[in-house]
Amino acid sequence: MALLGNYSLCSSDAALQLPLPSITKIHKRKNGRWRSPEAAIIPNLHLPMRSLEVKNRTSVDDIIKLRLITAIKTPYLPDGRFDLVAYDDLMHMQIINGAEGVIVGGTTGEGHLMSWDEHIMLIGHTVNCFGGSIKVIGNTGSNSTREAIHATEQGFAVGMHAALHINPYYGKTSLQGLISHFETILSMGPTIVYNVPSRTGQDIPPPVIHTLAQNVNLAGVKECVSNDRIKEYTDKGLVIWSGNDDECHDARWGFGATGVISVASNLIPGLMHELMFGGKNPKLNSKLMPLIEWLFREPNPIGLNTALAQLGVVRPVFRLPYVPLPLARRLEFVNIVNNLGRENFVGERDVQVLDDDDFILVDRY
Structure with a gap:
């Protein structure tokens, strides 16, 4: 950066104060062959994104205190494109009900069904519209370290506050490979390992x-193995979020977890906020179990997508390979809503x- 002081590209001087190449050198022939004139060499002022740069982002300390983080749903238009109007409504519902952070393009948000262009656009959109009210954590993980690096650079460039990173899947790797993969990512900024x-x-x-x-950039871990594993970490001072809605109450109040990264909070953000902030409440936790069990009977986000459509807050559009729950399960959800109270769920219909x-099933998107 010191070079910037020596070469001001917006200077009022008549010309840049740069050493000019010798005219005789420019036209010098060698072995009878003509050489093109050499351009003046300007010092390289481009500074690519590196871990030691000062970037406009939040600190790890601002991430580790988050208690309710919603893995936000991505809604679609009938042609499979993002429905940003519905998405913004979902985000408003999260903010007014006390969610402190969102995971954008995670498993719940179907990041694995997005192109990277879509992925980064949605992260940037979320930051631009809501980044002053809620922490935006972009899922920029991949089983390819190269792709994870590129996506994370772009995510931080558009302003995300932290990154969420999964370990390389399918191909997998050795334990040393896991460490090397994550250390490369951690060099870029605040990161939650999943x-x-x-x-x-x-x-x-x-x-x-x-x-x-x-x-220093490890904000914490989203842990889905067990509360015993969470306790093993929190006893040693690590920041952990429960990744399981059915275990998050006990994780928070009995095993030392900071909070939860939740799917259910897409539907009942106010009740999940109470569960994470209101102290130990086994009665409320038990009351939520039928909904949570229903949500995860099929792989997430099938249940969530079906539920939000039936609540009228998103269009009933599915990107394949996801398909809605069968009619019997859809009927069950109506009973669950009536038992918990419609006022506790997002939306007004x-x-x-x-x-x-x-339902509309989209195979090309």
């Missing part, structure tokens, strides 16, 4: 996490049972 072996096929074991914890023909 451990969900049921989806990746590989656990991130405690020795790997303890090694990564030495990096009456919950309805959608017919099979109401």
